[in-house]
Amino acid sequence: MSRNSGHLITLHFGKRVLWDYSPELSHLFRGFITRFRDDGPPDLFLSVGIREQEGFFETDGNSCFFRETPAELDFISLLSYWTRNLLARHARDALVLHASALRTRRGALLMVGPGGSGKTTLVKALCSEGYGFLAEDGAPVNLCDETVSPAMPMSFLPDEISGPTRLFRVISLTYAPGLRISLTELMGREAALVLLRENFNLRATGSRGLEFIAKLSERGIVSLVYPSKEEATEAIRKIAEK
Amino acid sequence: MRKKQGLLAQRITDGLIIYDPDKDEAYTLNETGATIWENADLGEDEIVRLLTERYGIEEDEAREDTRAFLQELREKGLLEDE
Numbered sequence: 001m002s003r004n005s006g007h008l009i010t011l012h013f014g015k016r017v018l019w020d021y022s023p024e025l026s027h028l029f030r031g032f033i034t035r036f037r038d039d040g041p042p043d044l045f046l047s048v049g050i051r052e053q054e055g056f057f058e059t060d061g062n063s064c065f066f067r068e069t070p071a072e073l074d075f076i077s078l079l080s081y082w083t084r085n086l087l088a089r090h091a092r093d094a095l096v097l098h099a100s101a102l103r104t105r106r107g108a109l110l111m112v113g114p115g116g117s118g119k120t121t122l123v124k125a126l127c128s129e130g131y132g133f134l135a136e137d138g139a140p141v142n143l144c145d146e147t148v149s150p151a152m153p154m155s156f157l158p159d160e161i162s163g164p165t166r167l168f169r170v171i172s173l174t175y176a177p178g179l180r181i182s183l184t185e186l187m188g189r190e191a192a193l194v195l196l197r198e199n200f201n202l203r204a205t206g207s208r209g210l211e212f213i214a215k216l217s218e219r220g221i222v223s224l225v226y227p228s229k230e231e232a233t234e235a236i237r238k239i240a241e242k
Numbered sequence: 243m244r245k246k247q248g249l250l251a252q253r254i255t256d257g258l259i260i261y262d263p264d265k266d267e268a269y270t271l272n273e274t275g276a277t278i279w280e281n282a283d284l285g286e287d288e289i290v291r292l293l294t295e296r297y298g299i300e301e302d303e304a305r306e307d308t309r310a311f312l313q314e315l316r317e318k319g320l321l322e323d324e
Contacts, residue, residue, distance in 0.1 A: 188256035189270040196259065196268040203266050206252050210261050214252040217259075 018051035044045035085090040088200040094149065095209045101139040101148050103132030107168025108148035110139050110199040112221075113237070117173040118232065124156055125233050131240070132162030138200060143208050167205075169239060170195075170221040173232070180202055181231045183239075184223045191217040243312070243321045251279075253272055260320060261302065269318070278311050282321055 025059070049128035088096040099112040100123035109131075111119050119137055127133045135151040142149060149163040172186065172194045187192065197215045202209045222239065250261040258276035261268045267317040273278055274297065281289050286308055315321040 092246065187253050189259075189272070191260050192254060192270050196261075197269070202261060203263050204267065207252075210250050210252045210259060214254050214259060217254050 020185055030133045041057045047090050088138045088140070089204060091140060091154050091201050093144070094142045094231050095202070095205055095212050096138050096140045096200040097170075097195070098137065098200065099139040100136050101134035101151075101161035101165075102126055102133055102240070104168065106240060108134055108139075108165040109168055109236070109240055110141075110148065110170045111173050112170060112194060113173035114198070115173075116175065118157055118226070118229070119173065121229055122173070122232055123237065125229055126236060127158050129233070129237075130228045132165075133158035133160065134165060141212070143205065143212055170216060171199075171236065171239065172221055172223045174223065174225045175227075175232075176225050179227055181227060181235060182223075183218050183235060184225075186223050187220045188217055191221045194223075206212060243316070244324050245279075246320055249320060262320065265319070274306050274307070277308065277313060278308055279315065279320075282312065283294070 096184070097110060097112050098114070098119075099110040100119040101111070102109045102123060111122055113119055123133065123136055133150075133153065134148050136153040136155065137149055140149045140151055142164070146167045147166055149162045149164050153161075193214055195216055198210070199213070202213070205212075224232060225233055226235065246262070250263065252259045252261075257273055258271045258279060259268060260271065260279065269282060269309070274293065277292060277296065278289055281292055284298075286305070289308045289312075290304045293299050293308065294301050299307070305313060312321065316323075
């Protein structure tokens with residue numbers, strides 16, 4: 001039997017997003033209602049509900065469903081993550097890369113890669129060494145001036161969050177235990193493939209986003225294949241300070 | 243045949259990126275693929291002529307490659323029959 005009940009309350013989130021959610025979850029939304037109420041017309045409709053299915057949490061980009069009423073902390077954490085991803089998908093003025101970002105002496109250094117490639121681990125490690133925090137899992141690069149805007153961290157709270165910083169370098173991460181560390185320059189199509197795969201919002205940014213990916217690909221990105229956190233941080237430090 | 247409406251394409255030094263916003267899918271083509279794509283509207287004979295001229299490929303080989311690649315582009319929905 002489906003427990004995906006009808007929607008009880010709608011919630012405006014910012015100016016453009018409208019949430020619908022099921023009654024079982026209403027207590028978890030109280031904080032959002034008072035903090036994000038906005039009467040402007042929405043142009044995105046998101047649904048949150050409970051539905052019997054395999055996974056604990058499922059999303060298709062416009063809706064998310066829990067299998068059971070989640071604990072409050074799990075819920076807030078997943079919803080924050082999902083909301084951030086969803087908003088990133090609709091951003092039009094910045095290309096949001098699936099990346100962590102650091103502020104270095106030479107500018108913003110982005111570490112792109114799929115889940116499990118070490119984005120969070122490495123940004124945490126390097127922030128503890130004095131690099132500025134910019135983003136953990138989604139890094140917005142402004143299409144007008146190539147600055148990387150700071151973005152909400154998801155799984156840790158850095159001591160300080162840096163201000164917008166001009167993009168300096170993109171590193172593509174591959175965690176490969178057992179292999180020797182290697183640094184390779186990717187250019188053209190090889191770089192484009194990484195950037196096309198690791199972004200949230202090419203659809204929303206359209207031709208400007210594609211032009212930007214082409215520009216970054218021509219400039220080249222670094223591919224870092226690494227077997228351990230220590231070796232990776234050392235290699236990244238060298239890139240940042242070179 | 244003609245290119246699907248609404249596709250975005252961007253040249254890079256070693257080829258071309260094509261993005262299909264409807265499917266949210268992107269493709270990268272090498273230099274030969276880019277030539278075939280950019281001249282798809284001109285038809286097979288013209289593409290074969292361009293490939294033999296630009297890359298010094300034998301005509302039979304160029305025709306075989308062109309047919310196979312145009313078919314692949316059709317299957318991906320990037321080219322449509324007029």
